[in-house]
Amino acid sequence: MLRIEAVGRRFASGVEALRDVSLDIGAGDFIALLGPSGCGKSTLLRLIAGLDAPDAGRLVWDDGKRPAPGDIGYVFQDATLLPWATAEENVYLPLRLKGTAWSDAAAEVRAALHRVGLAGFESARPGQLSGGMRMRVSIARALVTRPRILLMDEPFAALDEFTRHRLQADLHTVWEQVGCTVVFVTHSIYEAAYLARRIVLMSPRPGRIAREIVSPLAVGPETRLDPAYAALVRTVTTALEGALEAA
Amino acid sequence: MNERLLRFAPGLFGLLALALWEAAVRLTGVPVYIVPGPIAIVGAFLSDPVGLLMALASTLAVTFTALIAAATLGLAMAVAMSASRLAHAAIMPWAVVLQVTPIVAIAPLIIIWVGDPFASLVVCAVIVAFFPVFANTATGLASVPPELADLFRLYGAGRWRTLTLLRLPAALPYFLSGLRISGGLALVGAVVAEFVAGSGGFASGLAYRILESGYRLQVARMFAALVLLSGAGIVINIGLGKLGDAILRRRGLSAVAGA
Structure with a gap:
């Protein structure tokens, strides 16, 4: 799927974070x-x-093209949810940014929440959820685009x-x-x-x-x-x- | 400590202070045209309530027009500044210049240039009220966690979507807290401008009434106007605070701590 070939990365501060990293995924x-x-x-x-x-080096995807938005799901160390949005709205975000209307996305969003065990918490805001539940919302958000x-x-x-x-x-x-x-x-x-x-x-x-x-x-x-x-x-x-x- | 006593403590302390003030004025026999007692002040208000309330309405009209203009301008300039580093470099120094220039010094110039009395008062008040809402909103727009900004990049969100779905909602608590500070400052700006313009004889706000009463040695009336002005300031501050809290509560957010 992805071949990482002799990749290196040095930051502007002079710190060399990666050197000659190769990995097949x-x-x-x-x-x-x-x-x-x-x-x-x-x-x-x-x-x-x-x-x-x-x-230095390069990343080669098997189809030769960089992945489109939604092909990659990302879950950060913190849940990084929008604090003003409900669980459902947070999970809808990647589809919304792709331009998918809510009527077309609703079933997928609810299925993603259901998959991570959060059925019934669609309208809860991040402040009303525990740390573990927030992380589940974050995982559902990453999965909703079927990356x-x-x-x-x-x-x-x-x-x-x-x-x-x-x-x-x-x-x-x-x-x-x-x-x-x-x-x-x-x-x-x-x-x-x-x-x-x-x-x-x-x-x-x-x-x-x-x-x-x-x-x-x-x-x-x-x-x-x-x-x-x-x-x-x-x-x-x-x-x-x-x-x-x-x- | 009794919670009810704590709640009523400010009011009780105020009443006690007023009673002591009245007693001191009566016992020392100081003339009313130098220090009037609270009863004389209430009397001065009751002798012309319509005149004073109309003046208050005039000052408040300037205040709220200026507040709306300052909020709109502050928000627009903060957004422009957050959109490009060039705009940031170009705008920020001038915003600071505007903030540190004493309004009393430039009000006469504005009154001459703008011409229309109402508009010139509004311009002065806007200059005073602009900075907090502008600076707070700019801080809020820049306060977005880098991970969320990364997430928007990952999903290919353009500038407009990042602004409307991420940066502006994130800046809302900061904007509202700036608006509360600007509300009080708009009143200060309106009063200062009225003082400057009032000597020109075309203003009708509370500051003009204070000046007029001063010339006539109607010190009790001066105090009555002053009380109305303080009351308006308190109502604006508390009102904008409650409005902000209600908006944030509806969105499941809390106010910016310490702002």
Whole structure:
């Protein structure tokens, strides 16, 4: 779907965020970009989204064209909802910006809210929702355009443990239902091991890809208690420590 | 502490102060043309309520016309400034110049240039009231979280859609808080302009009544006009505050803290 070829990015401040990063992202992949703060994970995500441009290398999409608005869904660390708009209006926003009339979008918007477990909260404003529910609205908003690729930048980092676990499980269910590609940035080894099919380890400044680990897990309700999950966490931890020592 | 007592404390304190004032005036025997007591002031108002209320209406007409003009102008210029860095660089210094120039110093010039008495008073009041609504709105337009701006870019939103769906709604609490400050300043601007124009003899507002009463040593009438002016200022401030709160509550927002 997308080939990232020897991409580099240096900011005006002189900080080199990424150097020589290459990665193939296939259709239907669930990739976790894992690494410590400041290793360029979010920068890479912004490059994929087209919100920033690389100084070196290139991004090649399989059809040769840059994705159209709506082909990419983006979930930020904060829910970043419009505080004056209802859950429904927030989810409608991407379609509204594409010029879709409400009458044509309503069913899709409600289905997206239903998919993330928020049926019945269509008229609630962000201030009336919990942190976890706001994040669900944000995920519904990212999914409403049926994106080819969903980019998620540490979306559950600010949530409590219980909410995080539930949202991770729900995200997995949604991914299986929708079948889009997900690139998920995290600095949590447990989160990466639980969620991703491919765990891409990044080393810090300048950010480089240190190693990739393919998950052998079949994700389900019991995954966290599975010895294979604990073994994967151990493998990833050892690999990440090795990458940090080498950096 | 008794909550009801706390609620009525300002009124009770005011009444006590008025009683002490009246008692002091009567005990010292100070003449009414130097310091009138509260009863004499009420008497002065009751002797010509229509005249004073008409003058109040005249001042308020200038105030509200100026406030609407200042809000429209402030909003338009803040939007223009947020749209381009060139406009920002061009407009901002002149807005500051306008703010720091004492209106008393330029009012005579404006009155000569504009000619029409009502319009010249409005122009003076607009100059005083313009800055808070302009500066607050500009701050609000720039206050949009970068992630939301990114989201609009991601979905290919143009400038117009970003302005109407994101920047203007985000700036609303700032605009309303600026409007509240500008409301009080529009009244100040109207009164100052009336003072300057009043000596020219073509004004009919409360400031003119204060000047006129001063010339005639009708100090109680001066005080009555002053009380009306303060009352109008308080009503404008509270009214715009309540209006802003109601608009924001309807939109599920809260006022800008500390603004």
